[in-house]
Amino acid sequence: MISQEQNDSLTRVGPGSDAGSVLRQYWQPAALSDELMRGRPVVPVRLLGEDLVLFRDSQGELGLISRHCPHRGADLCFGRLEDNGLRCPFHGWHFDRTGQCVEQPGEPEGSRMHQQIKTASYPVVERNGIVWAYMGVGAPPAFPNLDCFRAPETHVFAFKGLWECNWLQALEVGIDPAHASFLHRFLQDEDPEAGYGKQFRDKAGNTEMPMTKLLRDYPRPEIHVEDTDYGLRLTALRHLDDGRTHVRVTNQIFPEAICIPMSREMTITQWHVPVDDETCYWYSMFTSFDKPVDKAVMRDQRLREHRLPDYAPLKNARNNYGYDPEEQAKETYTGMGLDINVHDQWAVESMGRIQDRTQEHLGKTDVGIIRFRRKLRAAIAAAKAGQFAELPMKNGTDPAAIFGPVCNDSIIADSDWAGAGALSDAERRAGCPWDARV
Ligand code: FES
Ligand SMILES: [Fe+2]
Numbered sequence: 001m002i003s004q005e006q007n008d009s010l011t012r013v014g015p016g017s018d019a020g021s022v023l024r025q026y027w028q029p030a031a032l033s034d035e036l037m038r039g040r041p042v043v044p045v046r047l048l049g050e051d052l053v054l055f056r057d058s059q060g061e062l063g064l065i066s067r068h069c070p071h072r073g074a075d076l077c078f079g080r081l082e083d084n085g086l087r088c089p090f091h092g093w094h095f096d097r098t099g100q101c102v103e104q105p106g107e108p109e110g111s112r113m114h115q116q117i118k119t120a121s122y123p124v125v126e127r128n129g130i131v132w133a134y135m136g137v138g139a140p141p142a143f144p145n146l147d148c149f150r151a152p153e154t155h156v157f158a159f160k161g162l163w164e165c166n167w168l169q170a171l172e173v174g175i176d177p178a179h180a181s182f183l184h185r186f187l188q189d190e191d192p193e194a195g196y197g198k199q200f201r202d203k204a205g206n207t208e209m210p211m212t213k214l215l216r217d218y219p220r221p222e223i224h225v226e227d228t229d230y231g232l233r234l235t236a237l238r239h240l241d242d243g244r245t246h247v248r249v250t251n252q253i254f255p256e257a258i259c260i261p262m263s264r265e266m267t268i269t270q271w272h273v274p275v276d277d278e279t280c281y282w283y284s285m286f287t288s289f290d291k292p293v294d295k296a297v298m299r300d301q302r303l304r305e306h307r308l309p310d311y312a313p314l315k316n317a318r319n320n321y322g323y324d325p326e327e328q329a330k331e332t333y334t335g336m337g338l339d340i341n342v343h344d345q346w347a348v349e350s351m352g353r354i355q356d357r358t359q360e361h362l363g364k365t366d367v368g369i370i371r372f373r374r375k376l377r378a379a380i381a382a383a384k385a386g387q388f389a390e391l392p393m394k395n396g397t398d399p400a401a402i403f404g405p406v407c408n409d410s411i412i413a414d415s416d417w418a419g420a421g422a423l424s425d426a427e428r429r430a431g432c433p434w435d436a437r438v
Pocket of ligand 1: 069070071072073074088089090091092093
C-alpha cells in the first residue's frame with residue numbers, strides 16, 4: 001500500500017500535476033480517425049483534464065484548440081466550420097488551426113485586437129487510425145517504431161472504449177498476468193476457429209490446447225519483469241504437467257500503453273489515456289502479422305458493445321455489467337458474458353473512480369505493477385526537476401530505434417524461456433507481409 005499523497009501523485013493528470021507532467025511529454029491518443037469521418041469533422045476532445053475541440057480545416061489539416069472561445073467562453077464544438085478554420089457562433093470570432101484568432105467581425109472596422117488573441121492549441125498527427133496530440137513543453141518526440149506504427153494501414157485496426165475510472169488502475173490490469181486465469185476464465189472452451197478478432201480464443205502457442213483451458217488449468221504463473229528501453233517486458237511462465245512450459249510475453253510501453261498478444265495472427269497495443277482524473281479511454285491498435293485486418297468485422301463486433309458518439313460500453317455499472325449469477329455458476333468466472341473487455345472494465349471500475357491504494361495489499365503476482373510504479377515515480381521526480389531528458393524513451397534512446405516489442409505466446413519443451421519466446425516471435429516476423437524485422 002502507498003500513502004494518499006503518493007496515490008495522488010501517481011494518478012492525477014491535470015495541468016501542473018505530477019503524473020500529468022510526465023504524460024504530457026509523450027504523444028497521446030486524442031480521437032479515432034473514424035470520429036472525423038462521421039458527419040462533419042469537428043469533435044469534442046477531453047484529454048488530461050483539458051477541454052479541446054479537434055477539427056479538420058478546408059486544407060485537410062487538423063487543429064486541436066481550446067474548446068471554450070477566448071472571447072466569453074462559448075463552446076467551439078458548435079462552431080461554424082468555414083473559411084479554413086472554426087468560427088464561434090456567438091460573435092463570429094474566427095480561429096485557424098493554430099488557435100490564432102484571425103477575424104472579429106463585430107469589432108470596429110480596422111481593429112487589430114485579434115492579433116493579440118491566440119487560444120491554446122496542440123500539435124496533432126494522424127497515424128494508423130488514431131489522431132495523436134502532444135500537450136507537453138518543448139518539441140514533440142519522434143514516434144517509436146512500434147509494430148502498430150510500422151505496419152501498413154491495411155494491417156492495423158484502431159478502436160476505443162470509455163472506462164469510468166482513473167487511467168492508472170486501467171493500465172495496471174494490463175500488467176497483471178495472473179488475472180487472466182481468473183477474471184477471464186471460461187468454464188467451457190469455444191472452438192478456436194470461431195475466435196477471430198477476440199482475445200484468448202485461439203490455441204495456446206503451437207499446440208492444440210485452447211488458451212481458455214491453459215489459463216484455467218494453470219492459474220499460478222511464474223512472472224519475470226525486465227527493464228527495456230521502452231518500458232517493461234513481462235514474461236509469465238505456466239509450467240504444464242507434461243514438463244513443457246507456456247511462455248507469454250507482454251509489455252508495458254511507457255508511460256501508459258501495453259502490448260499483448262491477441263492471437264497467433266494479431267497483437268494489441270493499447271493506451272490507457274486519461275480523459276481526466278476519474279475517466280479514461282482505452283485506445284487499441286490491433287496489428288496483424290499475417291492477412292490484412294478485416295476491419296468491418298472488427299468494427300462491427302465492437303460497435304455492438306458500445307454507444308456512439310462517446311464509445312461508452314453498453315454494459316456498465318448502471319446495468320450491473322449484465323451480471324447473471326446463473327452464467328457465473330456455469331459458464332464464466334464473472335457472470336458478465338464472454339467479452340473480456342467487460343470483465344476488465346468491471347474489475348477496474350468497481351475499485352472506485354480512483355483506487356484507494358492506501359488500503360491495497362500487493363502480492364508476488366503484482367510485480368509488474370510494483371515495477372511500473374517505481375518507473376513512474378522516477379519519471380515524476382525527473383519531470384519535477386525539469387530533467388525531461390531523463391524520461392524513458394528520451395534518455396539517450398532514439399525512439400526511431402525502438403522496434404517491436406516482442407509479444408507472443410509459445411510452448412517450450414526445455415527451460416530456455418527467453419530464447420524460445422524470441423524464436424517464436426522471429427518466426428512470425430519472418431513470415432510477415434510487411435517489414436516487421438526487429
Ligand atoms: S464567445 Fe465566441 S465570439 Fe463571443
Ligand atoms: Fe484482462
